[in-house]
Amino acid sequence: MNIAFSSCPNDTFTFHALVQGLIPDAPEVNVTYADIDQTNYWAANKEGPEVMKISYAALPWVLDDYRLLPCGGALGRGCGPLVLTAEDETDPASIQGRTIAVPSDRSTAYLLFRLWASQKIPDGVGEIKIMPFDEIMPAVQRGEVDAGLVIHEARFTYQTYGLHMLQDLGVWWEEDTGLPIPLGAIIAKRSADYEKIEEWIRSSVDYAWEHPEVSADYVMEHSQEMSVEVAQQHINLYVNEFTRDLGEDGYAAIRSLLGRASDEGLVPSFHSENLR
Template identity: 45%
Template structure:
């Protein structure tokens, strides 16, 4: 009997783009449960932390808490350059007041919140909001500033907000590495053969979408928070890249660097054991 594989990913355009062929049966994966669970990444982080999904998108920050039970997959990740979370505020906000300001974050386990803590450890008044609520909360004066991710990167200026820092640029200047935002993980208990099959299926799904970019459009727009087609296309172009097909040595180094810095700052537990299901030489 084929084992049922539960799958979770976010409704963001890069995820619906890359998983389209897999969830619609164009790329086969025996045992995959359909439909998948679509939820914001912080909800997925919590579900994975409680071992509720066999395969899932999670924040790279969250991986630092879960690597014992979940293996990092080499396909499906969101890494890149110039793609980091932005800290934005109203035009009348004084950046000197940031340390005491109310800052909205899209979840405690998001990579965005980890980057903020690494960049500015003195920011303690952090308020968790759903990512789609952060821009409205800033505009309404409910918070002083906010970390924006996903499509909001491309639309915040329409709300008369200004950028205080691009944490992706800060990371790249600090490390010279691409910024690891999110990744796909699978339960280690599935075993090497099954995890390898999952990786190959995700790679094939990404390739299908890249070769047939119009095919996923309706599915993407069905789930996107921002329906402007230009913003959707910018989002996909930014977050679906060579690292999505294969992390490679540089992608893996970037994730290890992020988790190493986070562990050194005591923001995640000490990091032990391999990230991948298999290690070199196996």
């Protein structure tokens, strides 16, 4: 079985047992480590392996060809992207008409940012610049952009750049909807045996929780020089009960995010029944 996911600690922790052949009856797995922005476009272009991690924001483009699996992804509370500035600002209007760096224009982080901005900055922001997420905080620090939308471990490290949080988009989303935040989804081609794949992935999650020490070396090997402490914070934040099963709250959150985004013209319209 071919699968693509990122080198981030939550993905390597989640899929370690499956990749290493520790799940009974699961096939040999060939992994491609790819940034989620890359897999988003692979899925949209019907390229890539039969199982991939993509952003929930990319789902409306791919649901005709791929099925959303109810396990293995990243969805939760207290794990939203942040809007950062060099100055200590508290008013969203401070970035009205300004240049904002974002890691992708087809990501949950971007959808949350646009939905928040449409509510809090009715006259709109200015230019949107897409850049690799690890370059955003240095760009804000140097004044090359006025604000940055950051994800992943930047939640834990932005203070080291002397930056300030204008908005935690997860806090805004949860206060506005009462729902968790859909971040990364696991999809499988509709021609694949999705029930078996779901079973293997859920078993891999269970194994990771039961034997966290077994995956430690694998996680750190792919952690992009992240410290052990930050990698563990990353896992604790993004691997939770929704990783094992989306449940009703998970599906409600996905419908709410993508429904709002569709209403705003940020994603194509889609049939909600295709989410299951």
